[in-house]
Amino acid sequence: MKKLQEKICIVFLALVYLMGQWGCVLPPKPVSEEVRAQLGKVGLVSGRFIPKNELETPPKGAGEGAVRGAGVWAKNWAWLTPRGGGSGNWLVALLALAWLALTPVAAASGAVYGAVASNEPQVIEEAEANLHKALAELHMQETVRILILEKLQNETQYHVVLLNTPGPTHSGEVIDYSATATKGIETIFEIAVETFGLDGRWEMDPPLAIIMQARAKLIKVRNGAVLYNSVFHYRSNLHQFSEWATSDADLFRKGLDRAYQNLATQIVETVFLLVEDEIWVRGDSLGE
Amino acid sequence: MSGNYLLRGLAVFLLCGCSPWVIGLSPKNPPIQVNADSPIFPKVASLQPTLQWESFSEHKQRAPNEKIDKNKVGAVTYELKIWKLKQGYPIRWSAAQRNVEPGALIYSRKALPQPRHIVEEPLEPSTKYIWTSRARYQYNGTERLTEWGQQFVRPLVWVSYFGFRTPSQ
Numbered sequence: 365m366k367k368l369q370e371k372i373c374i375v376f377l378a379l380v381y382l383m384g385q386w387g388c389v390l391p392p393k394p395v396s397e398e399v400r401a402q403l404g405k406v407g408l409v410s411g412r413f414i415p416k417n418e419l420e421t422p423p424k425g426a427g428e429g430a431v432r433g434a435g436v437w438a439k440n441w442a443w444l445t446p447r448g449g450g451s452g453n454w455l456v457a458l459l460a461l462a463w464l465a466l467t468p469v470a471a472a473s474g475a476v477y478g479a480v481a482s483n484e485p486q487v488i489e490e491a492e493a494n495l496h497k498a499l500a501e502l503h504m505q506e507t508v509r510i511l512i513l514e515k516l517q518n519e520t521q522y523h524v525v526l527l528n529t530p531g532p533t534h535s536g537e538v539i540d541y542s543a544t545a546t547k548g549i550e551t552i553f554e555i556a557v558e559t560f561g562l563d564g565r566w567e568m569d570p571p572l573a574i575i576m577q578a579r580a581k582l583i584k585v586r587n588g589a590v591l592y593n594s595v596f597h598y599r600s601n602l603h604q605f606s607e608w609a610t611s612d613a614d615l616f617r618k619g620l621d622r623a624y625q626n627l628a629t630q631i632v633e634t635v636f637l638l639v640e641d642e643i644w645v646r647g648d649s650l651g652e
Numbered sequence: 653m654s655g656n657y658l659l660r661g662l663a664v665f666l667l668c669g670c671s672p673w674v675i676g677l678s679p680k681n682p683p684i685q686v687n688a689d690s691p692i693f694p695k696v697a698s699l700q701p702t703l704q705w706e707s708f709s710e711h712k713q714r715a716p717n718e719k720i721d722k723n724k725v726g727a728v729t730y731e732l733k734i735w736k737l738k739q740g741y742p743i744r745w746s747a748a749q750r751n752v753e754p755g756a757l758i759y760s761r762k763a764l765p766q767p768r769h770i771v772e773e774p775l776e777p778s779t780k781y782i783w784t785s786r787a788r789y790q791y792n793g794t795e796r797l798t799e800w801g802q803q804f805v806r807p808l809v810w811v812s813y814f815g816f817r818t819p820s821q
Contacts, residue, residue, distance in 0.1 A: 391750050397719060397792075521794050571740070597749055601741040622753075630750045637797045639720060 392594035392630075394638035395582065399591045403582070404550030407527040407541070408516075410509035411556030413534050414499050415576075502620070504557045505531075508578060511628035512555060520636045524553065532556055535579070538588075545585050554581040555631065558595070564602065571602040574616075576623045580631045596630045598623045675811075676801035677711050677730075677767070677785050680704040682816045684803055690743050691805070691815035693780045699818050700775070703732065704768040705801065708787040726790030732769055733800075734759035737780040737815075744805050744812040751800070754782045754813060762788075778820050784813040 509526070516524045529544055531554055541552045557578045564572035575598065582592040600619050608616040678684065681704040685692035706714070708728045735755035737743070745752050758781075761769060767785070775781065784800045802811045 391748050519795065597746075599742075599745075599749065599752075601738075601753065603740065626751050626753075633797055634750065637795060638799060639717065639791075639796050 392580075392596055392634050395592050395635050397639075399582065400636070402551075403522060405548050406522055406524040406551045406553050407529065407544050407547070407549040407585075408509060408513055408524055409527050409529055409531040409539075409541070409552055409554045410505040411531045411533075411535075411554075411558075412505065413532070413556070415504055415557045415560040416535070417499070417559075417561050499560070504560065504576075504624070505555075507624050508557055508628055509555055511624055512553075512632055515628055515632040516636065519632065522636060525549075527552075540588065541583060541585050542588070549585050551591070552581075552583040552585060553635070554583060555579070557627075563599070564605075571604055572608060573602050574598075574600040574619045574623050576627060578627045578631065580635055582635070592635065594634070596627055596634070598626045598630070673804040674801060676799040677705045677708075677787060678714070678801060679783075679785075679814045680706060681768075682814075684814055691782060691803075691812045693815040693817040695819060696816045697819065699777060699821075700771045700773070701816065701818070702768060702770045703734075703783060703785070703816075705730075705785045707767040708789060708798070710767075711787070711798065720791070724792040726793075728787055728789040729762070730764040730767055730769075730785055730787055732759070732761045732764060732785045733757060733783065734771070734775075735782045735813075736776070737782060743782075744810040746809060747802075747804070747811045775818050777818055780815060780817045782813045782815055 513524065513526055516522060527544060527547075527549065529541060529552075530539070532539055535556065535558045539554075541549075544552065555578060557576060559575070559577040561575050562572040563575045564570040577595055577597050579595050580592070581590060583590055600623060603615060603619075608619065674684070681702060682694040682696055685694070708725075708730075712720070712722070734757075735741075735753065736758050738755040741755045742752060743754060745754075758775075759771060759773070767787075784802065786800045787798045789796055800813070802813055804810070805812050
């Protein structure tokens with residue numbers, strides 16, 4: 365009896381685990397034909413916030429680990445510049461890449477080196493502020509919105525217009541779009557890039573992937589009803605940190621462009637072109 | 653008793669995850685393989701292989717979709733992509749991701765009238781490639797797409813496109 369109970373318990377936990385995994389891996393569901401049929405004139409709005417930084421950070425809580433991790437990043441940067449190493453902090457890596465995406469390496473290197481050379485809280489705060497500024501100058505929200513509009517106009521027959529109406533200032537903010545009804549807008553298509561970062565192992569000159577995540581919502585103007593709400597993910601291929609950063613971060617800039625394009629394509633196809641209930645079915649015995 | 657029943661259910665559930673479950677158009681040539689944990693790369697006969705996949709109507713028979721009224725489906729064309737397998741690119745990925753780039757895109761065709769295509773430029777010999785296809789069709793006067801063809805690979809949470817490798821010459 366006890367053994368049976370154990371078996372049931374194990375199976376239950378295994379099923380819960382598998383269901384949990386399954387829920388996490390399903391791609392965003394396409395919009396239903398019923399919803400598409402009632403879209404009418406669509407107003408395209410984007411978020412007004414800097415995407416949250418998603419970074420693989422050094423071990424926290426253990427001072428030695430943090431310092432060691434910081435040192436690795438500092439060495440990464442030192443490897444790219446003619447100047448020496450020293451301790452630094454993990455922000456520097458993304459800060460460096462973000463700056464490099466905006467400015468030539470010579471202009472950025474001095475400022476970044478200053479941050480690398482110190483590990484004091486004040487310097488870290490300053491580096492965070494600089495990162496925030498650098499990411500703001502990448503204009504991710506607007507870039508993705510324009511790409512989505514181009515794709516919608518080229519690949520679909522839906523009537524979509526850009527709106528100057530302010531979008532959400534943070535992830536999850538609910539905006540009242542009722543005023544747009546006077547412009548004949550029936551549905552708001554709200555796009556927000558929510559997270560952006562680099563993902564990889566914590567080591568010297570690590571292989572890193574650009575990761576980006578955007579939310580797409582369809583909102584009925586008349587009553588504020590959310591007709592669709594899904595999150596889309598992008599993950600680039602891996603490159604060494606040094607590869608991303610060389611030639612004024614040319615590869616990183618191209619990687620960002622690819623991330624914008626990929627997310628825009630995913631969003632337009634899923635919301636306007638793919639068909640609901642495209643189910644997984646067995647595909648064997650089809651070979652000739 | 654009920655424990656055995658649940659164990660059997662779990663076994664079936666796990667085994668289903670090991671079979672080649674496909675979303676979108678399923679390949680016919682080269683065929684997909686059973687029980688893979690990454691794409692299999694069957695050898696094709698030529699450096700300009702013929703790739704073939706199920707037609708949109710075959711797909712709808714295999715995977716009927718009650719949301720689609722057959723009478724409203726218009727012209728169907730196909731799209732094809734081939735990537736050269738490259739280090740650093742994902743060979744399989746979470747099913748939550750769409751439009752994944754599994755290598756360097758070296759060949760792409762749109763508006764193909766038939767669900768088969770002879771690659772028009774010779775590929776590199778003894779090289780592994782990844783490929784997939786999808787249908788683009790008119791539905792009730794507007795354009796619609798199927799998903800890019802993908803298969804589940806082990807473990808259950810991973811998917812990939814399809815593979816082949818070219819002969820030595």
